Amino acid sequence: MSKLSELDYLGLPPGKRKLYDIGQFFVRLPGNLLNFLKKIPLGIWKGICAIGKFFAGIGHIFADGDWKTKASFLIMGFGQLFRHQIGRGIIFLAMEGLFVWFMIAMGGGYLYGLKDLGTEATVFSPPNEYGLSVVIYKDNSLKILLYGVLTIFIIIGFLWTWYTNIKQNYTAQKLIQKGVRPKAFKDDIKSLADEQYYKTLLAVPLLGITVFTIIPIFFMILIAFTNYDYSHLPPDKLFGWVGWDNFQTVLATDASGNDKFAYTFREILIWTLIWALVATFSNYFLGMFVAICINRKGIKFKKVFRTILVMTIAIPQFVSLLLVSKMFSDDGIVNSVLMNWGWISEKIKFWTTQDMARIMVLVVNLWVGIPYLMLIATGVLMNIPADLYESAKIDGASGFRQFTKITLPYMLFVTGPYLLTSFTANINNFNVIYLLTAGAPKTMAYEGGAGGTDLLITWLYTLTITNNDYKIAAVIGILVFVVVAVISLIVYNVSPAMKNEEDFQ
């Protein structure tokens, strides 16, 4: 598509202008990709600069601060107490007291425990007078690690509070120098319902995310660097740090020269990506096709068709998918009926050969995904400006050409973000695979209980629940993150629809 001058562009009717924008997006795609690659080192440099600025800021506050501000570097809330901000001062002081008490009483010990995650394993006591020995529980590596991680987060929280404290001191000092009285405690409380209302709104959700998402993820990243598995299960046994060994096991060969794990990981990663790609796009195009059929002019019973398809979204997947998996099993209803009718003479093994099972999960996934995509596509189709089709008809474009030149580009452009989220959701699509096959058929070629249809996420589940191989599970979880993050980062940076959040408002 040739580039128009600005004047020609503005002369286009609005519908055509939109279409032109869309065309230009696809033309510019390679350039955007290149720009993104150039941006990476710049981004890293910016990050380093920001950190440098942060510390320079603290230094500046110390140099420029009066004695009250300087004292607050050591005694939190000191400045506030002397600047008529008693409420704030007391809170800061109390927090510092609490923190110091915690670190001396418990935190220090927990932190020290992180060094080797326990040294004394659980033992049996020597036989007592009845000749029985008792289990004596000693160090529990898991608890040591968990408490250590919690302590680290408490320290981070404290440092953040400390930084807020000195910053507030400095602001108050400047205000007083200008002759303005700093805010009273009462105003602070009031502003929590107004200018600072976001703090009130976000406090609980962020606490939840920290405790139940951030801390666990951090914990599991650490597990990837230990030997926590079935032969090192606390409380009976200890586990300890092993460095990058587990990554080596999964990505290359392990210490004993065994590369079966690496092989399994490669195979499953490739299948996961194929699955995500095929599942996303097959659903997308077939869902769109169904939507176009239903919404076609002159088709009756639109509502009936739509309702029947949508109903299937509502039924919990564990009911529908488990049932479907049994329907296609060796002695399931599909085989039975086909045999009764004399269409086949021996049972079709839907789930027991790898290729068949993979095709089956993709097909059943269509059954899951098409209604959903049909809904989305319907929504988008309604929004395509009708004048585009009118002018195309006048130009004599056939139905197929209208589809490839108008409908498809428009859909792709508008639902780009959705395609990405759907792709990453499919990489982590636990339900469809686990409920249909649970990863089967298992093969001896794979390590760690993996099977022919296992995705990384279902393998992760098997490794944890069935095999108790936590260290490898943690490594795989991290690698899944890396795959998803890299793909998303690239797509986010080349597609315009993601940015310019404010444009929508």
Next chain:
Amino acid sequence: MSENKKYRSKSGRERLTRTIIYIFLTLLCVIWLIPFVYLIFQAFRGESTSMVTYIIPKQWTFDNFIFLFTKTNFGHWYLNTFIIALFNAVLQTVIVLCVAYALSRMRFKGRKFLMNLMLVLGMFPGFLSMIATYFILKLFGLTSENAVPGLILVYAASSGMGYYIAKGFFDTIPKSLDEAARIDGASRARVFFRIIMPMAKPIIIYTIMMAFIAPWGDFMYASLITFGHEEAYNVAVGLYKWLDKEHISNYFTIFCAGGLLVSIPITALFMSLQKYYVEGVTGGAVKG
């Protein structure tokens, strides 16, 4: 004359296309309905509890349902799931609306960082954090026999990250409304409750609905947190076991009966609020 002929042939082709589409759509609907018809037939089948080679039962009965409530823990599981769903619907909706409002209407330092952080956290496979979450819950004694409050906590705690659709909706409400109210002296909190909330009815219903339905289908988290304590299972974990090799011959029709009892209320709720679901889904997908 020739004009007329051309017109007729075109309408003939159109009729053919329509017929093909009707056949295609009808076939599609049949395929989509087969599992449910099969589910209903099996749930009411009287003869033999295992899988059989025909579809339509020879004997109709309610025994499977009676068995569910007298001989198994299904009643417990159902109640557990219902309680979890109820609490989750309330907590998750409150959390999602709070986060969405803060991120949509307010501009503050660290807002972009927060949104990026949640985006990145969302890229970690959820199950990865589950193992550690399990031990954290265990510290509070919220696993196994106390799994119900534990699961409520887990579902609700991380729900803040699912704010996208609600934020997308809030973004479409004109900002001039807030500004006008704020000039009149209304605080942010007042704007939230008096102006945004009444306008956000569709998205509130959508959030409640999704939060209520999700726990009914969760297998992954529930299987880990309720591990080893049958009475604390939710329906998904409880029913799953009945289809493994040891149980299927005795429990297949029981599973179908249980599955039916779970599906009916959920489907009914879903279909009655379908309008809001469609709005939420299409709005969310288009805006990302």
